[in-house]
Amino acid sequence: MYPFQERNEYFQELFDKKDLAVMGRNTNHFPNAPEIKEAMISAIMAEEYHNYAPPCGIRELQELILKDLQAPGCYALITNGATEALYQVTRVLLHEGDDLVSTDPSYFITHNFAKHSGAKVVEIPIYSDQNQYKLTPELLENHITPKTKVIYLVDPNNPLGSCLTEEEIVRICDVAKKAGAFFVQDCTYKDFADSHFPAVRYYPEGAIAIYSLSKSCGLAGMRIGAIVSHPSVIDQLTRAQMNNLGSSLVAQRGATAALKTKEKWFKAVFDLERRHQSVLREMFGQLHGFFPVVYPSQTNFLTIDVSGSGFHPEFLSIKLLEKNIQVRHGGYNSRLYGNRFFRVGSTVPREWIDRFCTEFPRIIKENRPTPYEPAKKLF
Numbered sequence: 374m375y376p377f378q379e380r381n382e383y384f385q386e387l388f389d390k391k392d393l394a395v396m397g398r399n400t401n402h403f404p405n406a407p408e409i410k411e412a413m414i415s416a417i418m419a420e421e422y423h424n425y426a427p428p429c430g431i432r433e434l435q436e437l438i439l440k441d442l443q444a445p446g447c448y449a450l451i452t453n454g455a456t457e458a459l460y461q462v463t464r465v466l467l468h469e470g471d472d473l474v475s476t477d478p479s480y481f482i483t484h485n486f487a488k489h490s491g492a493k494v495v496e497i498p499i500y501s502d503q504n505q506y507k508l509t510p511e512l513l514e515n516h517i518t519p520k521t522k523v524i525y526l527v528d529p530n531n532p533l534g535s536c537l538t539e540e541e542i543v544r545i546c547d548v549a550k551k552a553g554a555f556f557v558q559d560c561t562y563k564d565f566a567d568s569h570f571p572a573v574r575y576y577p578e579g580a581i582a583i584y585s586l587s588k589s590c591g592l593a594g595m596r597i598g599a600i601v602s603h604p605s606v607i608d609q610l611t612r613a614q615m616n617n618l619g620s621s622l623v624a625q626r627g628a629t630a631a632l633k634t635k636e637k638w639f640k641a642v643f644d645l646e647r648r649h650q651s652v653l654r655e656m657f658g659q660l661h662g663f664f665p666v667v668y669p670s671q672t673n674f675l676t677i678d679v680s681g682s683g684f685h686p687e688f689l690s691i692k693l694l695e696k697n698i699q700v701r702h703g704g705y706n707s708r709l710y711g712n713r714f715f716r717v718g719s720t721v722p723r724e725w726i727d728r729f730c731t732e733f734p735r736i737i738k739e740n741r742p743t744p745y746e747p748a749k750k751l752f
């Protein structure tokens with residue numbers, strides 16, 4: 374079997390599991406507001422999908438995204454999820470001889486895209502409470518060279534749950550400007566932060582927001598997101614546009630309804646997510662050697678440091694899967710610190726949270742920390 378087949382088999386097996394508690398993909402499993410489902414059903418019933426959408430997206434959705442980011446002078450290019458947005462940006466902007474400056478931990482799918490464009494990826498270590506588990510402007514400055522073409526930051530951060538302040542964003546924009554680099558701010562988790570500061574407001578000519586409807590709006594399987602930047606940047610990005618025939622019309626209708634009605638339903642999502650984080654934290658607090666790296670996490674998951682427990686996070690994730698609970702161990706997001714943490718999703722049914730809180734202490738009680746050799750692959 375080729376690696377791509379193995380990878381698909383792995384996810385197919387998870388997909389087929391009955392009653393799996395999906396707590397490892399940062400997806401949102403809370404029920405959607407009826408307006409969102411009705412909009413998608415109406416699009417199907419009207420058979421809108423016989424047609425292609427406009428190549429850069431339906432205007433109403435573009436405008437709602439710009440309003441959501443408060444980035445009026447920008448343009449929103451609709452994509453099949455943030456993933457396609459990241460692919461389009463990295464493949465167009467990066468070439469042999471360029472550097473993409475990012476962090477470890479990070480979202481490695483983007484690093485992989487950058488490498489396939491011929492760029493070198495510089496991963497700045499940020500797993501430390503000395504820098505509050507985030508990339509400070511000072512740390513960034515030390516790694517800027519004439520080759521730096523793109524600075525990529527996941528903010529709020531996957532996997533750490535940290536989020537940059539307005540002052541930090543402004544200073545990072547200044548560093549990027551001075552270096553003549555693009556600042557790609559992946560704000561997939563922005564709605565779960567207490568406050569979030571889109572860099573496109575401060576550095577319109579060189580900041581790029583990567584926007585997703587997968588997490589806060591619960592539309593991961595619909596595949597809908599956007600690239601938001603100055604029209605001159607979008608012009609560069611669309612000269613060879615992967616999604617030339619537009620994104621799913623059904624997904625765009627659902628996304629439009631979600632953004633139009635978000636004020637009505639999102640606060641309840643936010644509050645319930647935070648309540649789940651506190652239930653999880655309380656359970657971990659009763660065990661020896663576990664702590665949330667950032668609390669409250671500014672994302673829809675909690676990341677737990679296990680280094681004081683002696684257990685390897687991958688070992689714990691395997692044991693949890695035996696109990697039909699999927700979490701993500703650190704090896705997916707970090708080369709340097711993969712043996713220190715795992716992530717557990719919190720926008721999930723309370724029943725899954727309770728299952729996790731019952732099974733996890735049992736696993737710790739029934740097993741002993743032993744040396745563990747992690748698998749080679751990064752899933």
Ligand SMILES: Cc1ncc(COP(=O)(O)O)c(C=O)c1O
Nearest residue numbers: 454455456480531561585587598
């Ligand atoms: C940082 C980050 N960016 C992008 C994505 C992908 O989002 P989408 O579902 O919109 O493709 C994820 C998904 O987990 C993510 O964590």
